[in-house]
Amino acid sequence: MPIEKRITEALEARAMEAKRSPELDNRIGAWFAEQASMNKGGARMKKGRSKAAILAMVALIAIVVTGFSAKYFFSIGDDRILLNYATMDQARYEPELAAEARSQVEEVRRQLAVGESALVYSKALNELLPNAVNLQLPTGVSNPFLYTDLKEWQLELQQQVPGYRTFDAEALGLAFINGKSERAFGEVITPDQDEAVSQLREELKETDRAYVWKKLVDTGANKRFPAYTSTYQNAQGQIFTIMMEVMKEKVVMKSLIQGKDMEEVNLNGKQALYGESHSIWFSPTDENRSLIFVDTQQDSSIIYTISSFAVDVTKEQLIAIGEQMK
Secondary structure, three states, rough: OHHHHHOOOOOHHHHHOOOOOOOHHHHHHHHHHHHHHHOOOOOOOOOOOOHHHHHHHHHHHHOOOOOOOOEEEEEOOOEEEEEEEEEEEOOOHHHHHHHHHHHHHHHHHHHHOOOOEEEEHHHHHHOOOOHHHHOOEEEEOOOOOEEOOHHHHHHHHHOOOOOOOOOOOOHHHHEEEEEEEEOOOOOOOOOOOOEEEEHHHHHHHOOOOEEEEEOOOOOOOOOOOOOEEEEEEEEEOOOEEEHHHHHHOOOOEEEEEOEEEEEEEEEEEEEEEEEEEOOOOOOOOOEEEEEEEEEEEOOEEEEEEEEEEOOOOOOHHHHHHHOEEE
16 A cells, blocks of 8 residues: 555544544544545546645654644645645653654764665654554655855855745844755655665564664655755854745645644735644754745745744744745
């Protein structure tokens, strides 16, 4: 069974078990049923919609879910892309397991040459998941090339993302640390990696090791949805990442987010979503605060995500960065 169908069915089953009002129950059921129908061989997928994009988002979100009861739905997007978010109550989260999983992923990262990436199956990470999805899922890790010279990075962004939004970092007291041509956190797992995923899953079942991993061969699948991440730091030591995901195809992304409070905010007249979570396994503080908005270009849509793991970062700080981006 394809991994996207296993994820969809497992999440759908858990959603139906949660105790909610009948109205919300029907909304969640319809939400997952539509996702399942779109993934059956692509037969009912709308024209232009990317199966890889839907799978990537579902897989990434499923990895951070640790038990849920859906509460609220939020949507943001334009005529090209639509981002749907369902926030969930936190059922269980064990910081010790999350720290162990982070340590294992870092061990793998240190063994990768610059430009290489890998899939990691961790027993510690899987223990965070059973109550939510009843699946063993991998996580992606990479050792990307890092641009440390701001001018070189800006030139790269100008070439790859013409018309991207810039901001005055110095005015906000932010110093550039580095830039990379990938997502802020974790590699995207695409359908062409199904064979590697299956092999690692079986290997983990048969070994006494705490985790297993495998280098990935670059198939170019992720280049369809390129991402670029800039990292900054202020005088207080707070670190901020600004991620741009470039979408040229019509895509609908449906995301389940654990233990996260979300709200709509006004960003210079543009709709944006602000969220806080206190149980993100890949965060060294277990926390994450983020601001998301979509910028519509002529040939693409850019999803901007401004985020920080710092426990004392405020919503106003993230909004201040977003308001500066022009």
